[in-house]
Amino acid sequence: MSSSDQDDHDEDAPLFRANSGDDDDHPRRRSSPVGEVPVAQSIIKAASNVCFSLFVLAVLVVTVVAVTYQPPDPWLQSSAAITTSLSRVLPNSTFLLPDDSLLPTGEDFNSSSSTPSAPRRDDPDQATATATAAAVNGTCDPDAPLNCSDPRVLAAVKAFNAKAFFRRSIVFLSYEAPVPGPKPGECDVAWRFRNRREKSWRRYRDYRRFTLVPGDGCALDINRVGKFRSGTNAARPPRQKGSKNRNPRIAPPPVDAEINDTIPIVGSEAEFRRGKYLYYMRGGDHCKSMNQFIWSFLCGLGEAKFLNRTFVMDLNMCLSGAHTDNGKDEDGKDFRYYFDFEHLKESVSVVEEGDFLKDWKRWDKKKGPGRISVRKVPSYKVTPMQLKRDKSNIIWRLFDGQEPENYWYRVCEGRAAKVIQRPWYAIWKSKRLMNIVTEIAGRMDWDYDGLHVIRGWKAQNKQMYPNLDADTSPEALVDKVPKLIKQPMRNLYIATNEPFYNYFDKLRSYFHVHLLDDYKELWSNSSEWYNETTTLSGGRPVPFDAYMRVIVDTEVFYRAKTQVETFNNLTRDCKDGINTCNL
Numbered sequence: 405m406s407s408s409d410q411d412d413h414d415e416d417a418p419l420f421r422a423n424s425g426d427d428d429d430h431p432r433r434r435s436s437p438v439g440e441v442p443v444a445q446s447i448i449k450a451a452s453n454v455c456f457s458l459f460v461l462a463v464l465v466v467t468v469v470a471v472t473y474q475p476p477d478p479w480l481q482s483s484a485a486i487t488t489s490l491s492r493v494l495p496n497s498t499f500l501l502p503d504d505s506l507l508p509t510g511e512d513f514n515s516s517s518s519t520p521s522a523p524r525r526d527d528p529d530q531a532t533a534t535a536t537a538a539a540v541n542g543t544c545d546p547d548a549p550l551n552c553s554d555p556r557v558l559a560a561v562k563a564f565n566a567k568a569f570f571r572r573s574i575v576f577l578s579y580e581a582p583v584p585g586p587k588p589g590e591c592d593v594a595w596r597f598r599n600r601r602e603k604s605w606r607r608y609r610d611y612r613r614f615t616l617v618p619g620d621g622c623a624l625d626i627n628r629v630g631k632f633r634s635g636t637n638a639a640r641p642p643r644q645k646g647s648k649n650r651n652p653r654i655a656p657p658p659v660d661a662e663i664n665d666t667i668p669i670v671g672s673e674a675e676f677r678r679g680k681y682l683y684y685m686r687g688g689d690h691c692k693s694m695n696q697f698i699w700s701f702l703c704g705l706g707e708a709k710f711l712n713r714t715f716v717m718d719l720n721m722c723l724s725g726a727h728t729d730n731g732k733d734e735d736g737k738d739f740r741y742y743f744d745f746e747h748l749k750e751s752v753s754v755v756e757e758g759d760f761l762k763d764w765k766r767w768d769k770k771k772g773p774g775r776i777s778v779r780k781v782p783s784y785k786v787t788p789m790q791l792k793r794d795k796s797n798i799i800w801r802l803f804d805g806q807e808p809e810n811y812w813y814r815v816c817e818g819r820a821a822k823v824i825q826r827p828w829y830a831i832w833k834s835k836r837l838m839n840i841v842t843e844i845a846g847r848m849d850w851d852y853d854g855l856h857v858i859r860g861w862k863a864q865n866k867q868m869y870p871n872l873d874a875d876t877s878p879e880a881l882v883d884k885v886p887k888l889i890k891q892p893m894r895n896l897y898i899a900t901n902e903p904f905y906n907y908f909d910k911l912r913s914y915f916h917v918h919l920l921d922d923y924k925e926l927w928s929n930s931s932e933w934y935n936e937t938t939t940l941s942g943g944r945p946v947p948f949d950a951y952m953r954v955i956v957d958t959e960v961f962y963r964a965k966t967q968v969e970t971f972n973n974l975t976r977d978c979k980d981g982i983n984t985c986n987l
């Protein structure tokens with residue numbers, strides 16, 4: 405039986421449970437029911453409805469299957485593959501294998517090709533032309549000490565970059581004024597760039613140290629150039645106007661000063677009262693897989709958009725035990741560790757739940773005309789279409805009931821699926837994580853190949869994956885990979901869930917092997933990432949958890965030139981198990 409049967413059961417059934425209670429009470433956080441007991445209870449409850457109980461049985465089966473799986477080992481796939489498998493799996497709302505694959509986010513989707521409405525880029529020819537012009541003009545005394553403010557410096561750097569990186573899919577967006585390096589003859593130059601392989605227009609910063617010498621005529625030649633982010637004197641972006649008071653006791657600005665994910669606040673009572681809100685109370689999705697979280701959260705955002713309302717969101721997340729060291733669910737994670745809240749708040753209308761509840765309590769008059777009107781919606785069976793004309797200030801979905809009745813995404817099932825559009829474009833991965841990705845790719849100068857090796861439970865499950873283990877053994881890898889990447893001693897980034905660091909040692913005689921753990925210092929307690937995440941967490945160290953690892957590993961792999969994937973290139977097994985290759 406297919407789980408899509410759930411769409412067939414009676415949508416107009418009486419409301420599941422009307423827990424309207426007292427409209428004046430204020431919401432409190434509830435913990436979600438977890439485990440199989442509620443499912444068993446639902447079976448008894450629903451026994452009268454054959455179709456419905458069939459559905460519950462299916463869920464039970466799914467639950468049992470899910471429980472028998474090992475903690476997942478997230479594997480990665482190409483964006484195209486993700487989109488295909490996504491459209492296949494998601495309509496059925498099956499999250500049977502939690503986070504087995506990374507769901508794509510908005511930046512993986514931008515299909516519109518490169519017609520930059522975004523910042524202009526420096527054309528290589530143009531840069532060279534500028535360099536020549538600067539050389540022809542002016543006052544050049546070859547014996548004068550190098551002054552980094554000299555326009556010829558920037559011109560030389562631009563020309564050099566355009567040549568050196570043009571073919572490496574880097575687009576230079578803007579340069580900052582060069583500043584002196586530590587020694588005479590050195591200048592540190594910062595610029596913003598984006599990577600052509602990335603579909604989003606997110607900009608990153610690089611700063612490098614250049615050694616310049618007088619060249620032909622008045623031109624300057626670049627003698628030496630430092631590695632990614634070597635020009636530390638140019639590391640700090642120029643201070644914004646208006647923040648002139650440089651009190652040395654105030655902490656330095658965060659390294660990526662472009663991240664602004666402060667929580668937007670409702671300015672005044674009048675503004676609050678004018679607002680229309682859609683409030684989803686925490687449901688059964690809490691502590692489920694990250695994929696289910698995204699799928700559910702986007703349903704909420706989609707409904708808010710459909711109703712033209714502001715979505716009340718909880719920044720507090722719960723990381724499923726599948727991604728924690730001790731296998732236990734960990735509550736209290738911040739949305740901003742994983743996703744780009746700045747982009748979200750610019751893309752859709754959201755307010756933070758804690759502030760919202762405070763304002764609501766503060767400004768609600770218990771009686772009379774000052775009341776803030778609330779429509780409580782106990783069940784997902786009340787469709788968004790039925791709420792479209794509701795004028796209440798707050799539409800409050802309670803998500804009563806037991807799993808899977810209390811999953812957010814169920815709001816978007818059935819007929820609602822045709823009118824609600826999930827705003828995928830609103831979700832991007834955290835820029836703090838993407839900065840790590842950029843750093844890793846940058847250290848290899850964006851010139852590397854990628855190998856993706858999926859092992860973990862799939863390699864152990866011989867029934868679903870009869871050949872995977874053998875096909876990804878060190879011997880098989882040494883046999884196959886040099887045939888696929890023929891150029892010797894290339895940089896090879898291996899994205900993998902194989903925990904044993906030395907597993908790939910045999911490949912080291914053919915390639916310069918890079919693994920995620922080679923870059924540990926990027927999230928160690930002396931890293932930018934550490935500084936920035938502890939700021940978010942109020943000073944507590946934030947562990948670099950398994951889900952973050954998957955995001956970084958995958959994204960570095962995506963930026964590789966030649967990409968060798970487990971299920972296309974190393975083994976004939978199918979990625980979703982035996983006989984699923986051509987679904």
Ligand SMILES: *[C@@H]1O[C@H](CO)[C@@H](O)[C@H](O)[C@H]1NC(C)=O
Binds near residue numbers: 408492496498
């Ligand atoms: C989703 O449902 C469709 C229709 O019932 C079915 O053909 C398909 O196999 C299902 N896909 C998955 C991944 O379960």
Ligand SMILES: *[C@@H]1O[C@H](CO)[C@@H](O)[C@H](O)[C@H]1NC(C)=O
Binds near residue numbers: 537538541542555
């Ligand atoms: C070169 O000189 C011309 C005229 O003297 C001036 O218009 C131009 O801006 C100068 N170019 C540079 C790069 O200084």
Ligand SMILES: *[C@@H]1O[C@H](CO)[C@@H](O)[C@H](O)[C@H]1NC(C)=O
Binds near residue numbers: 551
């Ligand atoms: C470099 O040139 C700028 C203006 O072009 C000037 O203000 C600065 O004093 C010069 N620096 C040195 C070290 O000569």
Ligand SMILES: *[C@@H]1O[C@H](CO)[C@@H](O)[C@H](O)[C@H]1NC(C)=O
Binds near residue numbers: 514518520522603829
């Ligand atoms: C999508 O690409 C276009 C240019 O092709 C760009 O202007 C736009 O900002 C991109 N959208 C996102 C979300 O990155």
Ligand SMILES: *[C@@H]1O[C@H](CO)[C@@H](O)[C@H](O)[C@H]1NC(C)=O
Binds near residue numbers: 665
């Ligand atoms: C950050 O964004 C908020 C709006 O969400 C804005 O009010 C605030 O001024 C911004 N802060 C900085 C430093 O740009």
Ligand SMILES: *[C@@H]1O[C@H](CO)[C@@H](O)[C@H](O)[C@H]1NC(C)=O
Binds near residue numbers: 679680712
């Ligand atoms: C959406 O709401 C805003 C204010 O909350 C209003 O100005 C706008 O006209 C509404 N749009 C639609 C399509 O209802």
Ligand SMILES: *[C@@H]1O[C@H](CO)[C@@H](O)[C@H](O)[C@H]1NC(C)=O
Binds near residue numbers: 929930
């Ligand atoms: C950083 O970690 C190292 C080893 O893990 C530890 O010795 C050191 O005390 C830590 N520093 C801080 C500031 O927490």
Ligand SMILES: *[C@@H]1O[C@H](CO)[C@@H](O)[C@H](O)[C@H]1NC(C)=O
Binds near residue numbers: 930
């Ligand atoms: C992190 O913060 C500490 C203390 O504010 C500072 O000394 C250190 O330089 C920062 N590290 C980075 C990489 O920004």
Ligand SMILES: *[C@@H]1O[C@H](CO)[C@@H](O)[C@H](O)[C@H]1NC(C)=O
Binds near residue numbers: 888889966969973
């Ligand atoms: C991996 O397999 C895919 C699909 O068969 C193919 O298009 C790609 O060229 C292969 N990659 C390499 C490096 O051979």
